[in-house]
Structures are given as structure tokens and as C-alpha cells.
Amino acid sequence: MVDLEAVGGAATGGLIGSTLEKPAGKAGEPHNACADCGTETIGRFCHNCGNASHVHRTLLHLGEELLHGVMHFDSRTWRTLPRLVFRPGQLTRDWCLGKRTRYVSPLAMFLFTVFVMFMALSYAPAPEGGELGEQAAAAVDLARRNSELANAKVALENAPPENEAAAQAAVRVAEQNVAVASKRVGKDNGVPVSQIGDEIRTEIKADLKKESGALGFSTGSKKLDEKIKHKLDNPELAIYKLQQTFYKFSFLLIPISIPFVALLFVWKRGFTLYDHGVFVLYSLTFMSLLIMVVAALGRVGGAIGGLAFAAATIIVPMHMYYQLQGAYGLRWFSTLWRTWFLLVFSFIALTFFLLAILWLGMA
Structure with a gap:
């Protein structure tokens, strides 16, 4: 029988691995020829194989490569995050138009943000019962x-x-x-x-x-009923398994969401499914960051937690509005009605995703 959790972990790991990029190629020990293919080099990278022209052999650079390879933690991060928060539409448009060297890729940013979000929520102390x-x-x-x-x-x-x-x-x-x-x-x-x-x-x-x-209760399947009862017999373990399934299969949000965004532009030419995918990835990344901030403030409790939750209900549609307007070059009315439909589609997509997670978790 196929281990669905292993498949989910492998898929997530494969996506992360596919987004890893090559070293930045900063100044180190210079070479006139590529250390990999032997081609004579002029700039910081070999024009034949793309390998960096400089060899780094310091412990400090090893740590830099670790941070860069796992988290893309370099200057591009600090250029991407402010744009993601304050100018999401421009960020999406720049990436789709090929201006990519200055930003972190949307897929890498989404996967890492989801990982950090679940790690933070899992280890955060629970609020005391008031x-x-x-x-x-x-x-x-x-x-x-x-x-x-x-x-x-x-x-x-x-x-x-x-x-x-x-x-x-x-x-x-x-x-x-x-x-x-x-x-x-x-x-x-x-x-x-x-x-x-x-x-x-x-x-x-x-x-x-x-x-x-x-x-x-009865679902119509005796075997599924027994599985549900077995899960409910240990609710803490069931919740933990659902959290793990949510993280491992978080990438399913991408294919579920793209068709809904495409519906908003079904008669508008010039945009591809790739463009909609970039839009979805950056939008989901921002929502993950917002969830972490609201959850952290919610742990404080009191008026701060209430204000954080209330502010989130306003920030979400505002972010969608400005990302749609900037990414697709829309006028205010076209952006407004598409934002409304996007909110509705988001709830539908989230429902589909949660049903899939429940099914995978029970399986």
C-alpha cells in the first residue's frame, strides 16, 4: 500500500530541491578558467556551464552556502519581503516579466514560509486558559x-x-x-x-x-467509520497527524488555487497559467506570514490579540486588491470586483484543500 505521508514528504522535498539555486559567486580565489569545465571565464560565472568563476574555501562561506541553499537567505530576501508586503503586484509582475535575479523565487519562498509557519505554531507556548x-x-x-x-x-x-x-x-x-x-x-x-x-x-x-x-455516526463505509473512531480515541495524536499532513501536502494549495485565479481572466488575453501560478505563490506566502504575525500577537491575548485578528480581516482583501491591480495592470473597478470573487474563490479552494487533508489524514 502506498504511504501517502511519505509521498507528501517526498513531493515537498523534491519541490524544495528543485528551487535551490547556484551560489552567488562573490569574490573569492580568482581563476582564469572554469574549475568545472575548463572554459576561459570573464565574469563571475562560466558562460558555458554556469559554474561560479571563484572558488570559496573558508568556513564562513560554508555557513553562507548553508543559509543560501536551505533558506535563500541573502540580499534578495531583503528585497523580496518588503515588496511582497507593500508592493505585491509589482513583485509578481517583475517576476513574470523575467526580472528575477533580484528576488527570491516564489516557490522557494512559499515552501520555506510554510515550513517556518508550522514550526513556529507547533513550538509556540499555548495560551493559558482564562x-x-x-x-x-x-x-x-x-x-x-x-x-x-x-x-x-x-x-x-x-x-x-x-x-x-x-x-x-x-x-x-x-x-x-x-x-x-x-x-x-x-x-x-x-x-x-x-x-x-x-x-x-x-x-x-x-x-x-x-x-x-x-x-x-455513519459515513456509509464501515472501514472508514472504524478509522474515524480510532482517530477520535486519541484526539491529540489525530490533531498532530493532521498538522503533519497539512504541512507535507501544503503544495496542493497551488494546483487547487490556480484554476480559480484563471477564471477571473478567462476572456483576458496575455496571461498564462504560469503568471497565475506566480500570483498564487506570492499571495499564499504573504498569507502564511500574516498568519504567523496574527498567531504571535494572539498569544499575547487581550486587546492586542483582538486588534490583530480584526486588522487581518482588512489586510487580506487589501493585499489581494493591490496585488491584482499591480500584477495584471487593472483599473480600480476591474480590480474591485475581481477581489470580491477572489475572496469567495479562496474560501472554496481552502474548503477543497481541507477536505483533501482530512481524507489524506484519515487514510
Whole structure:
């Protein structure tokens, strides 16, 4: 059977490897002939094979090559990032027109940004549960207890005479649980949110072990149902696996998004799927950077986190607007309606991607 995770990792690694570029060829030990093919050289690179004309043999340059090869961390990075943030349309247009030596390639930048984003989000400390989080958990617990009470009353109505006493006892227990859960809502009774979460998780596991529990569901496939129940039996591991699948198959966002962008210009000549691909890559890179900034400010909490999230809802359409306008040379009205449709298409593409990730994660 094909290991989908291995395929995803290999594909991502292959894409990263395909974007690696040759050394910058800065001043080092000069040679009049190419050390690789022997051709006489004039400038910093061999015109026959493209090899650098200067040989670098210092430990400092080894570190520079490591940073450059893995992260493209050189002067082009500092020229690309400001343009990506403030002039995304000009950056996209320049790359499509062939002005590429001064910028980091869109594919390399996208893959590295996604890697950094997931690494940062994985190792960032979780925010401490505040009063709002405790109240939310308490409300979930109360809703569950009310559901149990309703089920117990239905069971009592349908119980045969010999089981009526046991059913009445179950109703009394359910009523007591509802009373206790009600006290947790609206005030602090010293019940930590982690304890409530552990109780809910324990009950979910107990339900999943039953033939038909409170969380009974059917996808139409017995094998898939068993896989879902197995994943839910260890939710922490399931979330971790989904995160890994999200990273490994993040490149799927590219082929999913390109057709939607192409739809916006289906009757407009002069643009190719390559141009739309560059647009998608730079746009996704900016969105990844924005997610990291908002997540970092969200960890601070309070007004700062709320303002960061509110600002993101404004920044996203603004960035799309200016990138569309600059990349495709549009007037303000053409850019405006295309921005609206692009927002709608983005939600559709993201839905397709999440469904694919869920399917791959469950598989």
C-alpha cells in the first residue's frame, strides 16, 4: 500500500530541491578558467556551464552556502519581503516579466514560509486558559449533561415495568449532573478547565466504544467509520497527524488555487497559467506570514490579540486588491470586483484543500 505521508514528504522535498539555486559567486580565489569545465571565464560565472568563476574555501562561506541553499537567505530576501508586503503586484509582475535575479523565487519562498509557519505554531507556548475559556468549557459540559438528561427521560418513558426503577435512578443521576454543571456556568467554583476537558474526553471515548453511542455516526463505509473512531480515541495524536499532513501536502494549495485565479481572466488575453501560478505563490506566502504575525500577537491575548485578528480581516482583501491591480495592470473597478470573487474563490479552494487533508489524514 502506498504511504501517502511519505509521498507528501517526498513531493515537498523534491519541490524544495528543485528551487535551490547556484551560489552567488562573490569574490573569492580568482581563476582564469572554469574549475568545472575548463572554459576561459570573464565574469563571475562560466558562460558555458554556469559554474561560479571563484572558488570559496573558508568556513564562513560554508555557513553562507548553508543559509543560501536551505533558506535563500541573502540580499534578495531583503528585497523580496518588503515588496511582497507593500508592493505585491509589482513583485509578481517583475517576476513574470523575467526580472528575477533580484528576488527570491516564489516557490522557494512559499515552501520555506510554510515550513517556518508550522514550526513556529507547533513550538509556540499555548495560551493559558482564562475566564472566557473556562466558561466556554463549562457551557459545553452543561449542554452534554442536558442531552444525557433528555435521553434518560426518553428511556424512562419507554422502559418496561421491570426496568422502571433503574430508569428512574438514571434520571435522578442525570438531574444531579445537570445541577452541578449549571453551577459552573456564570461563576468560578474552582473547577479547572483541564478537569472538565478530561471528563468530556473520557466520556467521548466511552461513547465510541459502544455500538451506538451519543456520538454515533455513519459515513456509509464501515472501514472508514472504524478509522474515524480510532482517530477520535486519541484526539491529540489525530490533531498532530493532521498538522503533519497539512504541512507535507501544503503544495496542493497551488494546483487547487490556480484554476480559480484563471477564471477571473478567462476572456483576458496575455496571461498564462504560469503568471497565475506566480500570483498564487506570492499571495499564499504573504498569507502564511500574516498568519504567523496574527498567531504571535494572539498569544499575547487581550486587546492586542483582538486588534490583530480584526486588522487581518482588512489586510487580506487589501493585499489581494493591490496585488491584482499591480500584477495584471487593472483599473480600480476591474480590480474591485475581481477581489470580491477572489475572496469567495479562496474560501472554496481552502474548503477543497481541507477536505483533501482530512481524507489524506484519515487514510
